Amino acid sequence: MIKSYGICFVILMYTDVLSLGSLKIKLKNKSMKQVNLPLPNVDESEPIDIKVVVGKNIINFKVESFLWEVEDELSEDKDSTAVSLARITRLKKSIQNYDKTWELLQIFAPLENSGSIRVLYRKRN
Amino acid sequence: MLKTKKLIKIFRSDEIETTALNNVNLEIAEGEFVAIMGPSGCGKSTLLNILGLLDNPTSGEIYFNDSEVANYSERQRTKLRKANVGFVFQSFNLIDELSVYENVELPLLYLKYSAAERKKKVLEVLEYMQIAHRQKHFPQQLSGGQQQRVAVARAVVTNPKLILADEPTGNLDSVNGEDVMDLLTQLNNQGTTIVMVTHSATDAEKAHRIIQLFDGHIVTESIKRV
Numbered sequence: 359m360i361k362s363y364g365i366c367f368v369i370l371m372y373t374d375v376l377s378l379g380s381l382k383i384k385l386k387n388k389s390m391k392q393v394n395l396p397l398p399n400v401d402e403s404e405p406i407d408i409k410v411v412v413g414k415n416i417i418n419f420k421v422e423s424f425l426w427e428v429e430d431e432l433s434e435d436k437d438s439t440a441v442s443l444a445r446i447t448r449l450k451k452s453i454q455n456y457d458k459t460w461e462l463l464q465i466f467a468p469l470e471n472s473g474s475i476r477v478l479y480r481k482r483n
Numbered sequence: 484m485l486k487t488k489k490l491i492k493i494f495r496s497d498e499i500e501t502t503a504l505n506n507v508n509l510e511i512a513e514g515e516f517v518a519i520m521g522p523s524g525c526g527k528s529t530l531l532n533i534l535g536l537l538d539n540p541t542s543g544e545i546y547f548n549d550s551e552v553a554n555y556s557e558r559q560r561t562k563l564r565k566a567n568v569g570f571v572f573q574s575f576n577l578i579d580e581l582s583v584y585e586n587v588e589l590p591l592l593y594l595k596y597s598a599a600e601r602k603k604k605v606l607e608v609l610e611y612m613q614i615a616h617r618q619k620h621f622p623q624q625l626s627g628g629q630q631q632r633v634a635v636a637r638a639v640v641t642n643p644k645l646i647l648a649d650e651p652t653g654n655l656d657s658v659n660g661e662d663v664m665d666l667l668t669q670l671n672n673q674g675t676t677i678v679m680v681t682h683s684a685t686d687a688e689k690a691h692r693i694i695q696l697f698d699g700h701i702v703t704e705s706i707k708r709v
């Protein structure tokens with residue numbers, strides 16, 4: 359950074375270390391952390407498999423589709439609180455019962471009036 | 484460090500009643516890095532505001548370092564918060580009448596740092612966040628990403644024990660976002676407890692534990708394989 363004091367320029371050298379009290383923070387080298395992929399039109403109930411190959415490393419991802427429709431469970435009581443609770447209970451069960459060799463990364467917002475909900479998993483190694 | 488029991492938050496207006504949090508039980512240990520994820524409207528900001536003592540739950544208990552804070556007076560809460568918590572708000576909450584420099588200096592003023600110490604800390608953190616060249620500007624003169632970097636600077640400048648960050652990278656491009664995640668990770672490695680709300684699975688990877696919130700409920704928690 360160059361600061362001007364009258365006609366004289368003082369060049370201040372900054373190191374890439376920030377000190378906060380007793381803490382020291384270093385600037386690090388960066389690398390690419392994520393890729394967004396456009397998908398073709400897919401059936402909302404169809405799981406999506408994604409295989410990422412980087413050199414010799416293979417990482418498997420899966421976008422699962424869990425049933426989200428609860429009409430069958432709720433006989434009379436159909437107010438929004440009951441629906442929300444039934445859906446959450448169902449979602450919790452689906453997640454609990456899912457193959458544990460897969461790690462849950464993200465629950466996507468369900469589409470309006472959709473009968474299913476999407477969840478992103480990554481294969482554990 | 485933080486614990487909640489049966490936390491419930493209901494927002495009531497004339498006609499509508501919204502249950503933003505429903506029976507949230509949560510425990511966050513000192514030194515942990517926890518990410519909270521979930522779709523828009525599921526209660527993430529509400530939870531963070533309550534954890535940061537900025538809002539009261541409708542019912543339930545909150546413990547901060549083992550003391551129940553529900554019955555604290557406003558003054559006691561403010562004192563506890565200013566001494567311990569750095570907050571990055573989703574909508575930044577910068578003070579429009581103050582310059583970038585003054586916004587970041589403010590928490591240091593509360594904690595009675597000397598003028599020389601304040602100057603050193605503020606400039607250093609603004610430099611790190613690469614926003615020092617805008618220090619004389621006012622928040623309204625900055626882009627969303629720039630305001631976010633100022634908000635992060637303000638949250639970390641006091642070196643708080645706990646940082647609550649609501650989508651701290653939401654308005655940043657990937658390079659700036661990575662700087663913020665790097666900063667949070669390094670602060671955490673050196674002992675700062677961090678609770679971060681995020682929509683990004685990539686950012687959540689930096690956390691030790693990911694809590695998935697849905698419609699005000701904790702649906703699942705995952706512990707990161709280290």
Ligand SMILES: Nc1ncnc2c1ncn2[C@@H]1O[C@H](COP(=O)(O)OP(=O)(O)OP(=O)(O)O)[C@@H](O)[C@H]1O
Nearest residue numbers: 494495501503522523524525526527528529530573
């Ligand atoms: N002050 C308020 N008054 C009334 N309702 C509110 C208030 N604040 C939040 N809500 C409602 O509570 C629910 C949870 O809101 P919250 O801001 O916590 O969601 P969020 O998970 O942070 O969403 P986003 O990802 O969009 O930021 C929403 O339905 C919202 O409309």
Ligand SMILES: [Mg+2]
Nearest residue numbers: 527528529573
């Ligand atoms: Mg929010």
